Amino acid sequence: MATSALRLENVDAFYGDSHVLQNVSFELGEARMLGLLGRNGAGKSTCMNVGMGLLAARRGEVSVFGEAVTKLSPELIAARGVALVPQGRRIFRSLTVRENLLVAGRKPGAGSKHAPWTMDTVFAMFPRLKERTSQMAAHLSGGEQQMLAIGRALMGNPRVLLMDEPSEGLAPQIVAEVMATIRKLKESGLSIVLVEQNPNLVFDVADDIVILNTGGVAVVSTPAALRQDDALLRQHLGVF
Amino acid sequence: MNFWIVLTVNSITFGGLLFLLASGFSLIFGLMRIPNLTHGSLFMLGAYVGGSIVIGLFGFKLNFWLAAVLASLTVAALGALIERFLLRQLPGDQLAQVLVTLGISFMAADFCLMVWGGDPMSVATPEGLGGFARAGGAVFPLYRLAIIAIAVVVAVALWLLLDRTRLGAMIRAGVDDPDMARVVGIRVSQLFTIVFALGAGLAAFAGIIGGPILSVYPGLDQDMLPLALLVVIIGGAGSLLGSFVGSILVGFIYNFGQALLPELAYFVLFLPMLLVLLLRPQGLFGRHVP
Ligand SMILES: Nc1ncnc2c1ncn2[C@@H]1O[C@H](COP(=O)(O)OP(=O)(O)O)[C@@H](O)[C@H]1O
Numbered sequence: 001m002a003t004s005a006l007r008l009e010n011v012d013a014f015y016g017d018s019h020v021l022q023n024v025s026f027e028l029g030e031a032r033m034l035g036l037l038g039r040n041g042a043g044k045s046t047c048m049n050v051g052m053g054l055l056a057a058r059r060g061e062v063s064v065f066g067e068a069v070t071k072l073s074p075e076l077i078a079a080r081g082v083a084l085v086p087q088g089r090r091i092f093r094s095l096t097v098r099e100n101l102l103v104a105g106r107k108p109g110a111g112s113k114h115a116p117w118t119m120d121t122v123f124a125m126f127p128r129l130k131e132r133t134s135q136m137a138a139h140l141s142g143g144e145q146q147m148l149a150i151g152r153a154l155m156g157n158p159r160v161l162l163m164d165e166p167s168e169g170l171a172p173q174i175v176a177e178v179m180a181t182i183r184k185l186k187e188s189g190l191s192i193v194l195v196e197q198n199p200n201l202v203f204d205v206a207d208d209i210v211i212l213n214t215g216g217v218a219v220v221s222t223p224a225a226l227r228q229d230d231a232l233l234r235q236h237l238g239v240f
Numbered sequence: 241m242n243f244w245i246v247l248t249v250n251s252i253t254f255g256g257l258l259f260l261l262a263s264g265f266s267l268i269f270g271l272m273r274i275p276n277l278t279h280g281s282l283f284m285l286g287a288y289v290g291g292s293i294v295i296g297l298f299g300f301k302l303n304f305w306l307a308a309v310l311a312s313l314t315v316a317a318l319g320a321l322i323e324r325f326l327l328r329q330l331p332g333d334q335l336a337q338v339l340v341t342l343g344i345s346f347m348a349a350d351f352c353l354m355v356w357g358g359d360p361m362s363v364a365t366p367e368g369l370g371g372f373a374r375a376g377g378a379v380f381p382l383y384r385l386a387i388i389a390i391a392v393v394v395a396v397a398l399w400l401l402l403d404r405t406r407l408g409a410m411i412r413a414g415v416d417d418p419d420m421a422r423v424v425g426i427r428v429s430q431l432f433t434i435v436f437a438l439g440a441g442l443a444a445f446a447g448i449i450g451g452p453i454l455s456v457y458p459g460l461d462q463d464m465l466p467l468a469l470l471v472v473i474i475g476g477a478g479s480l481l482g483s484f485v486g487s488i489l490v491g492f493i494y495n496f497g498q499a500l501l502p503e504l505a506y507f508v509l510f511l512p513m514l515l516v517l518l519l520r521p522q523g524l525f526g527r528h529v530p
Pocket residue numbers: 015018020038039040041042043044045046047
């Protein structure tokens with residue numbers, strides 16, 4: 001891997017006194033997709049929070065395209081080109097669809113190779129949102145809220161996209177739509193971390209896999225290798 | 241008959257003043273999650289500073305409206321300083337922030353007593369508004385009607401700011417989910433300063449506008465603060481509509497309570513607050529705090 005888009009190095013993180021991440025290291029390559037797997041409570045969301053600056057690593061380093069961001073606040077990390085689609089979507093419920101996108105708008109950083117995301121291009125990707133521009137986000141369906149959360153992240157014109165369980169709580173058909181979107185984003189050259197509990201969703205799209213177990217990195221591998229290793233999957237993820 | 245009409249107009253007038261005071265208090269509460277206990281002091285300071293400019297106490301005289309604007313801007317700047325240099329130093333520590341605002345309110349009270357003394361300062365009704373309007377046998381003081389009009393104009397302006405601009409959407413996003421607001425790149429700490437200054441300026445404006453009917457005296461701050469708190473608890477923190485409805489409600493309860501049940505005025509005033517807290521803790525128009 002020539003450049004790493006996002007790198008966590010020996011990260012320890014705490015919620016109060018509880019030591020949640022222990023010596024976590026992994027690396028997301030440029031224009032690649034890293035699948036981050038693990039059981040409920042393994043520390044996946046905590047990794048995303050550390051990457052986004054919502055939770056400061058107590059030890060270790062976080063860097064974005066080689067630049068240390070360990071102690072930076074979320075708004076500064078966002079300005080470095082990282083965007084988060086958080087678990088549970090967390091759209092701004094009392095804002096309209098349009099306002100959710102509006103407040104997240106940011107021009108792409110210098111040297112960006114892609115056509116910038118604007119409200120129009122987001123609506124072109126999610127036509128269903130376009131029909132609901134002035135609706136309050138709280139009134140959207142779960143799938144629409146997820147699309148809005150993705151659209152909102154894209155409005156920041158990120159180089160690195162962190163997606164925390166985007167399929168959670170969605171009907172299978174909507175999951176397929178969301179996964180198709182994620183595949184498109186990857187093809188556009190975006191570097192993506194995709195957090196999921198279901199490995200089969202991730203194996204189809206990811207280049208690299210990291211499995212967390214109780215706050216530490218248990219496995220670093222690839223979809224092809226892991227597909228052959230049911231025992232390992234069962235050990236760290238339970239039954240699938 | 242006339243008694244009820246007068247009482248009603250007084251209630252709406254007082255509600256309008258409360259709205260000017262409480263809308264900023266509510267925004268600050270909604271965004272920063274702290275009850276700003278300096279809000280009564282900012283109201284009183286606005287009244288003292290504005291009143292002093294009107295009577296030329298600082299060596300220059302301005303007409304009432306210019307004095308009101310200048311006093312509001314001065315207090316808004318003071319608010320920005322308090323936020324930047326005191327509250328900002330205690331990020332995330334809401335208890336400490338509340339205590340700081342409490343400390344500042346005591347200091348401000350002492351400061352006002354030192355500068356303006358213990359005697360009430362009366363503020364003359366602005367020129368041209370000293371008269372009365374007559375309609376169907378009832379008589380309305382023009383100035384009280386003007387206060388109502390001003391409150392409505394400010395309410396509409398605030399609504400346009402919050403509802404129709406990107407800055408307003410950002411503030412609402414910050415009230416909704418401050419962490420996610422930061423994640424999408426909104427500088428929530430800058431919003432804090434802007435909102436705090438805006439709230440301070442509005443409180444000061446309410447103070448000077450209210451001067452001609454309330455006069456200005458030591459203790460005015462502690463008379464007004466609980467009312468702002470009441471409005472926000474009843475209406476819901478961070479909701480402009482909640483502040484508006486809450487202010488009018490409290491204006492009525494306060495005036496009717498004082499007129500009809502003077503010995504129980506505080507009981508009548510705070511009973512609705514208890515009911516709202518018990519039955520709908522987020523306030524009439526507030527959202528559940530996550
Ligand atoms: N805000 C929090 N405060 C305290 N503990 C937390 C908090 N969030 C998560 N945890 C704990 O940290 C561990 C990892 O959680 P998380 O990163 O959310 O796991 P995952 O996303 O893999 O399900 C869990 O044991 C969880 O209970």
